[in-house]
Amino acid sequence: MYIFHSAHPFLFSKHLLKLWLLGLCLVGLAQAAPKKSKEVLEPYKGIEELRPQLSSYPLYTDNKGHYLALSETVGAPVFWGKGEVFFYIQKFSGSGTRIPSEKKGQPDIYLEYELSFWEPRTEHNEIVKRQNGEFYITCGQKHKTILAPVPAEEAKAILEKARFYRQRFKREPHLLVRDDMGTYYYVDKSSEENEKDFRVFIGKRGKLKPAKLKDIVQDSEGEIFATPNGTLRIIVGKNEVYWVQGRKKQALVKIPVGKNWNLPFVWNELGMYADKKTDTPCEDI
Numbered sequence: 001m002y003i004f005h006s007a008h009p010f011l012f013s014k015h016l017l018k019l020w021l022l023g024l025c026l027v028g029l030a031q032a033a034p035k036k037s038k039e040v041l042e043p044y045k046g047i048e049e050l051r052p053q054l055s056s057y058p059l060y061t062d063n064k065g066h067y068l069a070l071s072e073t074v075g076a077p078v079f080w081g082k083g084e085v086f087f088y089i090q091k092f093s094g095s096g097t098r099i100p101s102e103k104k105g106q107p108d109i110y111l112e113y114e115l116s117f118w119e120p121r122t123e124h125n126e127i128v129k130r131q132n133g134e135f136y137i138t139c140g141q142k143h144k145t146i147l148a149p150v151p152a153e154e155a156k157a158i159l160e161k162a163r164f165y166r167q168r169f170k171r172e173p174h175l176l177v178r179d180d181m182g183t184y185y186y187v188d189k190s191s192e193e194n195e196k197d198f199r200v201f202i203g204k205r206g207k208l209k210p211a212k213l214k215d216i217v218q219d220s221e222g223e224i225f226a227t228p229n230g231t232l233r234i235i236v237g238k239n240e241v242y243w244v245q246g247r248k249k250q251a252l253v254k255i256p257v258g259k260n261w262n263l264p265f266v267w268n269e270l271g272m273y274a275d276k277k278t279d280t281p282c283e284d285i
Contacts, residue, residue: 041165044088050077054164059155060135060147066284068137068147069159070127072110078117078127079164080281086164087279090118092260097131119282120263120273127281139282167279172259173266174198175223175234177241177252184208184270185232185243185252187225191259200225200232206271 044050053071060068069079069086079086094115112131119125122140129135136146150158175187186208190197198216201208217224225232230245241252256262267273277283 039168041085041163041168044077044079044164044166047164050164054159055156057155057159059150059158061150062145062147062285064285066281067150067158068127068281072129078115080279080284081162082284083158084162086162087167088165089280090167092116092118117280118260119278119280120267121278122264122282125280125282137281137285139285143282143285145281145285168277169273169279171199173257173261173263175232175241176255176257176262176266177232178255179243179250179252186266186270186272187232188272198225200227201270201272202227202229203271205269208270208272210272 053076054069057069057071060070065082067081067083067086069081070076071078078089078091080089081087094113097111097113099109099111110129112129113127115127117125117127119139122143124138124141126138128138134146135149136144138144170191171188172191173186174189176184178184182204184201184203184205186201188199188201189195196216196218198213200211200213202211203209211227211229213225213227215224215226217226220236222236223232223234230243233242233244235241239254241254243250243252255265257266
């Protein structure tokens with residue numbers, strides 16, 4: 001067995017120094033590790049006023065732990081969730097057979113309907129009810145999921161305890177263009193009213209990355225999105241978009257996009273939103 005003696009102070013000090021440096025490294029790594037921020041969900045606006053009505057909402061399930069809360073009253077909000085937490089579903093349009101309300105000032109009631117809802121990964125996304133009692137959700141043209149009604153007392157117990165939130169994703173397309181070499185330039189913006197929050201992404205298909213914005217200009221002549229590596233210039237009225245680097249000006253091809261237009265290409269092919277939650281039925285079924 002080796003014993004440290006006072007005759008070897010340097011050897012003993014060197015050993016302690018190594019242990020001390022190792023400890024510093026471990027502390028530094030622990031402090032440098034990024035902390036995952038806790039996600040904050042935003043309650044659905046007006047939820048407290050809506051709660052008395054929610055407890056009597058019809059509730060449907062796919063029998064796999066997912067629920068759709070949907071009133072048959074025209075214009076009522078729709079929610080999708082897993083029992084404890086529900087998210088609001090954005091509706092775009094709807095059609096169906098309805099009967100007038102028996103009470104003056106009360107909304108009409110649908111006997112059957114087809115409601116299209118926002119889901120950017122597929123097209124033809126609908127909530128469908130038939131007069132024969134059939135009730136289902138479509139995600140794209142081929143995927144159809146049958147939903148069954150939840151007994152009234154069970155539905156009431158679930159809805160009274162549940163929490164209701166807005167969808168987490170609050171952005172929409174603003175501009176999509178590309179050059180002749182296959183580099184895409186994509187601009188999205190906040191979907192919130194009166195918010196001018198823009199982001200620019202640049203890259204090859206499937207590999208678009210965020211670009212730092214130095215300046216944004218919007219006026220009657222067009223829009224300018226300036227990045228450290230170049231500037232996107234959009235000419236109003238001429239349907240022209242250019243990528244400008246120094247004195248070099250390159251015309252870009254414009255690809256139509258919108259809040260509910262060409263979304264599957266944006267979400268599935270470009271790569272910016274691969275890890276984003278939509279909080280819709282099509283994400284779960």
